[in-house]
Amino acid sequence: MIAYLEHFVHGNDTESPPNDDVSSLQSSFHFAPNSIASKDFGGMKSSTPLAVLRPYTTADVVKAVKAAATTTNLTVAARGNGHSINGQAMAEKGLVLDMRATAEEPFQLLYVDGVPHVDVSGGALWEEVLKRCVSNFKLVPRSWTDYLGLTVGGTLSNAGVSGQTFRYGPQTANVTELEVVTGKGDSFVCNENQNSELFFASLGGLGQFGVITRARIVLQQAPDMVRWMRVIYSEFEDYTKDAEWLVTLPEGDGFDYVEGFVVANNDDPCNGWPTIPMGSNQIFNPVCLPSSAGPVLYCLELALHYRKTARSSEVNTKVDRLLGGLRFVEGIKFEDDVKYMDFLLRVKRVEEDAKAKGIWDAPHPWLNMFVSKTDIADFDREVFKKILKHGVGGPILVYPLLRSKWDDRHSVVVPDSNIFYIIALLRFIPPPPKGPPTDKLVAQNNAIIQLCYNKGFDFKLYLPHYTSQENWMRHFGDKWTRFVQRKQNFDPLAILAPGQKIFSRNQ
Ligand code: FAD
Structure with missing residues (x-):
């Protein structure tokens, strides 16, 4: 492996002088098999990296990026948990950093202006953050994704969206500080006031401006329990009116989680009524559906947090008051009381089921x-x-x-x-x-x-x-100029995140 790396870096790059960074890279890194970075969850793209490195610290990330910067051709992709769909975390003939190697540290609670925060590694899974925050501090982040087998750095490079986003914004809006290694190989602590341009650029930045090695995440008290509900609509207009009303209620007055989905109005086990109940003890009875219902139905999914000590009458009263204002089909309502942690880990059970059926590792x-x-x-x-x-x-x-x-x-x-x-x-x-x-x-x-x-x-x-810059320009619209400027500032050689196919590596 080391010999191969040496050959590639210098053999393909006769102009660049041998340098200490590259040799230190070879001697001081642990390597992972290339196969871990040649595929992703989408299962539709494959690529062959030059090498997959395991950085354990920010200094390791610095070393890898600096080494790539001394060549004319090497790129560097931070790989979170590889749950992208279209090769976004891949680097054909480049270096892939397996960020999961950084997962353990840091993990530290701190209070900023009286508000609890936790410092976590960019390579930590949200599932790990949840479990450690609950067991160590009885505190939790406020904004989640539905599935928690994703890394902090991976979702912060996109947005991170779930049923709490209407209240707290995406995960990117719940981070007050980052540590980032830019494409020049410099490491910075950044926040709203310090290196703010790098901070804002990195959030939702598709990995283009730096590798996130640490994030400071806002916490709140961990709820004990969740009342989890699903109600059905036959009319899209009613569905959207109710959903929009719920997401605009002031904090404290509404539900803590609002999502929804579309199902086929039939008994298809994968697409229809059977996908609506939350447990095997619940059954969807279509008798209550109005005869005017069309080819699809809409399911509003809601949750209310509460403490173990809350009286069930209090929870019922709040739920009834909120549901009373909604226009869902009468007679079809599913509900369950589950532990908060089980609620947040609900997609983990889907994962286990899908793995058993062979559809987790299929193309997505x-x-x-x-x-x-x-x-x-x-x-x-x-x-x-x-x-x-x-x-x-x-x-x-x-x-x-x-x-x-x-x-x-x-x-x-x-x-x-x-x-x-x-x-x-x-x-x-x-x-x-x-x-x-x-x-x-x-x-x-x-x-x-x-x-x-x-x-x-x-x-x-x-x-x-997207694969053409024209399409990326259209995507970013009037923010494209800013995006390009940020790229020039923080990764002028376009070393980082080549799998996004926005910029090409400069010499
Ligand atoms: P990767 O796929 O490994 O990387 C994604 C991009 O970020 C790449 O460009 C990579 O280079 C870059 N990157 C990774 N780590 C870093 C880092 N530390 N610093 C800088 N750049 C980095 N998204 C939601 O918003 N809400 C959901 O509910 C949700 N559910 C999902 C469920 C499943 C089953 C799957 C497969 C995906 C889901 N996603 C969801 C999408 C998910 O947020 C993105 O695919 C995310 O990029 C995956 O994170 P990852 O850690 O696997 O990142």
């Missing part, structure tokens, strides 16, 4: 996007009710978020309207030939994106994937 041609409230009814008419009326073999999420909770100084871009919806087509299907060809599903995603362009919808891809 997923599509994630944000669509403005102004276009969501048309989107429903054209996409949910027509193109996707039979489902996608997995959840189709659709729920509202508030733009006011997103910080415009961050790199991530969202639609212009005050309320926009996250749409996620989370396809879980058996690999071909048992399932449909992956290309066909990718083509369906592209047809949906094209429809949005043709109709002039105000939308943005979330976890974007």
